[in-house]
Amino acid sequence: MSISLASMLGLLLCLAPALVHAVEIVRPLWARWVVNWVLPLFGPGIPRPAMALSHDDQIAMLDAALEAAPRDKAPAGADYIFLLLFEQRQGALAFIAVATGVIYGLTLPLTDRHALHLVFGVMAALFALVNANHAGLPLLGHHPRISRNGRHVGIVFAAFWAVVAVLNFVGFTAAAA
Structure with a gap:
């Protein structure tokens, strides 16, 4: 594989989160x-x-979480639910920013992509660690509620993000040289 192809693939594969989650800003x-x-x-x-969750199911689940908060801590419980959904939107915004950087980076010559490859390589390496953690390896933190499907996602995407990290680090070293 050529360095140019590795660079392009390293960038393009970073579009995946935006393709899946961008609509969550709305x-x-x-x-x-x-x-x-x-x-x-x-x-x-x-x-x-x-087996699919509906909007009404989600609202009922959020309401149940709010009702489960101790009465004297209800405002903190409401803030927690707000924060979960707020962070969901901010994550989608960050993925759109990454996608914007990818698209811009593809217009640049390889020698000018080093900063993007550094940022996206670090992002991909951290994503790989988090996914490996979800798969069962105690590498980065603790997720207290991993579902069976979530564990399987961790297995698949730990490998995916490790490849993306390698491609971006190849692009970085070539661009920075």
């Missing part, structure tokens, strides 16, 4: 589409409409 609850139609594939299984 409605953070649209993450249910990933839950309903993508995660079951990692089961492995086939998505089934009868």
Whole structure:
């Protein structure tokens, strides 16, 4: 594989999160589409409409979480639920910013891509560590509620993001030389 191809692939593969999550800036609850139609594939299984969460299901789940907060801590519970959805939107915004950087980076000659490759390489390496953690390796933090499908996503995407990290570091070393 040529250095130029490695650079281009390293950038292009960083588009994946924006392609999946960008719509969540409009409605953070649209993450249910990933839950309903993508995660079951990692089961492995086939998505089934009868098992799909609806908007009303999500609201009921959020309401149940709010009701589960101790009465004297209800404002903190409400802020926690707000923060989860707020961070969902901010994550989508960050993925759109990454996609913008990828598209811009593809217009640059290889020698001018070093900063993008550094940032995206570090991002991909950290994503690989988090996904490996979800897969069961105690590398970076602790997620207290990993689902079966989430563990399988971790297995697949730890490898995916490791490859993306390597491609970006190849691009970085070539661009910085």
